[in-house]
Amino acid sequence: MTNHAIKYRLIKKEKHTGARLGEIITPHGTFPTPMFMPVGTQATVKTQSPEELKEIGSGIILSNTYHLWNRPGDELIAQAGGLHKFMNWDQPILTDSGGFQVYSLVENKKNITEEGVKFKSHLDGRALFMSPETSIGIQNNLGSDIMMSFDECPQFYQPYDYVKNSIERTSRWAERGLRAHQRWHDQGLFGIVQGAGFKDLREQSARDLTSMDFSGYSIGGLAVGESHKEMNAVLDYTTVLLPEDKPRYLMGVGAPDSLIDGVIRGVDMFDCVLPTRIARNGTLMTHFGRVNIKNAKYEYDFTTLDPMCDCYTCKNYTRAYLRHLIKADETFGLRLCSYHNLYFLVHLMMEVRQAIINDNLLEFREAFCERYGYNLP
Ligand SMILES: CNc1nc2cc3nc[nH]c(=O)c3cc2[nH]1
Numbered sequence: 001m002t003n004h005a006i007k008y009r010l011i012k013k014e015k016h017t018g019a020r021l022g023e024i025i026t027p028h029g030t031f032p033t034p035m036f037m038p039v040g041t042q043a044t045v046k047t048q049s050p051e052e053l054k055e056i057g058s059g060i061i062l063s064n065t066y067h068l069w070n071r072p073g074d075e076l077i078a079q080a081g082g083l084h085k086f087m088n089w090d091q092p093i094l095t096d097s098g099g100f101q102v103y104s105l106v107e108n109k110k111n112i113t114e115e116g117v118k119f120k121s122h123l124d125g126r127a128l129f130m131s132p133e134t135s136i137g138i139q140n141n142l143g144s145d146i147m148m149s150f151d152e153c154p155q156f157y158q159p160y161d162y163v164k165n166s167i168e169r170t171s172r173w174a175e176r177g178l179r180a181h182q183r184w185h186d187q188g189l190f191g192i193v194q195g196a197g198f199k200d201l202r203e204q205s206a207r208d209l210t211s212m213d214f215s216g217y218s219i220g221g222l223a224v225g226e227s228h229k230e231m232n233a234v235l236d237y238t239t240v241l242l243p244e245d246k247p248r249y250l251m252g253v254g255a256p257d258s259l260i261d262g263v264i265r266g267v268d269m270f271d272c273v274l275p276t277r278i279a280r281n282g283t284l285m286t287h288f289g290r291v292n293i294k295n296a297k298y299e300y301d302f303t304t305l306d307p308m309c310d311c312y313t314c315k316n317y318t319r320a321y322l323r324h325l326i327k328a329d330e331t332f333g334l335r336l337c338s339y340h341n342l343y344f345l346v347h348l349m350m351e352v353r354q355a356i357i358n359d360n361l362l363e364f365r366e367a368f369c370e371r372y373g374y375n376l377p
């Protein structure tokens, strides 16, 4: 049995759902779960400083192995003392394995072999190769607290036979990565469950991966274009297959309703570029639904963006000012809008954790979704 660098502590189960309150202990600190992780693809959460991220309450951030390997290079970051030092972030960091990124860069399927994946850099077209071993080595160089296994994320509607072959190779790749990992004493490693929307393949993938002693388990292959209903259906039968004493991480999920529905089905960790990506376009999440701040109706609106939000943006600026900045393509507007959207999701998870303590998560979901404007099934 490995003495894992990261540990999950289950604090309380919510009485009426599969939701759970916990905490994850890492070498760079402990964070409560359920937790939303801001995405810092290229060693920065776009427009936000580490101090602002801490003010927001971000307990952990995500960075991308593929991007940092490509530029500035994992060796450079290792020489800088690792990713924490390089980006001046002294709290937990999770890195994705690169699997998800490289698949969008592969020119044709024959470049995906048992050994690994051949593809061309999105920056300069040079030939690259990634395998379970190279992905682990890069993440060891980055020094992230939580690493991901190298996997294939099949499209949700791929044929059964393709997905079956893919998950079996992903399990073999996971084992190779587990063997190649050199730093169990200070870096955790998650296995990623695949299987698209096929229950038996999700069960097979979960059986394979939970037979290996990973530090935690990700649910991959979702948030790739399937419906909210289909995602929930997969979660209904997948999270229950994962060990209760280890973290469960749903990759790529960040819409408010999906976060709440994932928590209800036993998920502890989430990440998504959504909040910062849509913020840069002036699309803001508020307790009363989305606000597209560029809309003319906000031109003379001197009220706060979200009266139920106590973030820096909502306490100090008006909708008219935010609209002006975004229309004028002012960087400060990108910062204020990104700050609010991140604050909104991180604080949504704080409210969800409180609802787990109060055993009223379903009532919270109903009230939140009603006010936000979601049509609940
Ligand atoms: C934005 N949606 C999304 N981001 C993802 C990242 C992933 N990484 C590794 N493996 C995955 O299956 C995977 C799925 C994902 N879906």
Ligand SMILES: [Zn+2]
Pocket (backbone or CB within 6 Å): 305, 306, 309, 310, 311, 312, 313, 314, 315, 340, 343
């Ligand atoms: Zn706000």
